[in-house]
Amino acid sequence: MPIDAAKALAAEPRTGEISWNSKDVQLYHLGIGAGLPATDLDELRYTLESRLHVLPSFATVAGSGSPGVIKSLSMPGIEVDLARVLHGGQTLTLHRPVPAAGTATATxxxxxxYDKGTAAILVMRTEVADADGPLWTNDAQIFVRGEGGWGGDRGPSAGLDMPAGDPDKTVERPVREDQALLYRLSGDWNPLHADPEFAKLAGFERPILHGLCTYGMTLKAVVDTLLGGFVTRVRSYRTRFAGIVYPGETLRIRMWRQDGAVRVAVSAVERDDAPVLADTVVEHT
Structure with missing residues (x-):
């Protein structure tokens, strides 16, 4: 069996040093669509080093993914085909604001x-801390098609109910044709997002956008509209990747205010509002 659950869970954590600087932050922000219009003062918070604010979702790529999904798939007990791998969900917990430059230890x-019968789900946890203490914790839920069926724990399955009533805010965000090519420069080199032949082997008509790119675009929309542009208000951010996005499409992002949180649903406009992100919650101060 390519996935040995007991061996994977018992494996020693991998620890390494990561570092990033303002250029990495700026590249990430450009990769999730920041900078339009280029002279807009609100957008310059994401693109100009002299006034740089760090969107918390940058933590998913800081230090080139720390340690990154592809690297994690080579851990003991795991041997899978990348063409069968999809990012199923992501949870980010902030312990402190993400600095614009830093060096830290990622574990x-x-x-x-989890055994879902026809697939397996791996929860890859990365804890990042610097000399002053914990910075953030990332949990990536990785869906591996065709690797279930060994009778293991099925894990949690209940999703969140959709909020009642109309959204408090709805925005649309275009995805550029070259967005996946730009976003991958932040560290996710999976050919599924760039190579048309590889994408076809994986069952897609053409390369798809990184789920974490949609994740970042969505958080930026929430921060810019309902959180007053204050990136430091975000405390945690979780989502389930419910569907794919093709570069060139448009994201419809619907937001509902709740006590200390924003509930979000994201869909692809051109495909009759096909779901893209579900069970999405931004907790904030």
Missing amino acids: GRIAAV
Whole structure:
């Protein structure tokens, strides 16, 4: 069996040093669509080093992914075909604001392995801390098609109910044709997002956008509209990747205010509002 759950869970954590600077932050922000219009003062918070604010979702790529999904898939007990791998969900917990430059220690391990019958889900946890203490914790839920069926724990399955009533805010965000090519420069080199032949082998008509790019675009929309542009208000951010996005499409982002949180649903406009992100919650101060 390509996935040995017991071996994967028992494996020693991988620890390494990561570092990033303002250029990495700016590149990430450009990769999720920041900078339009280029002279807009609100957008310059994401693109100009002299006034740089760090969107918390940058933590998913800081230090080139720390340690990154592809690297994590080579851990003991795991041997899978990248063409069968999809990013199923992401949870980010902020312990402190993400600095525009820094050096930290990233510790990665497999926190859970779930058997969904026709697939497996790996929960890859990365904890990042610097000299002053914990910075953030990332949990990536990785969906591996065709690797389930060994009778293991099925894990949680209940989703969140949709909020009642009309959204408090709805925005549309275009995805550029070259967005996946730009976003991948922040560290996710999976050919599924760039190589048409590889994408066809994986069952897609053409390369798809990184789920974490949609994740970042969505958080930026929430911060810019309902959180007054204050990136430091974000405390945690979780989502389930419910569908794909093709570069060139438009995201419809619907937001509902709740006590200390914003609930979000994201869909692809051109495909009759096909779901893209579901069970999405931004907790904030």
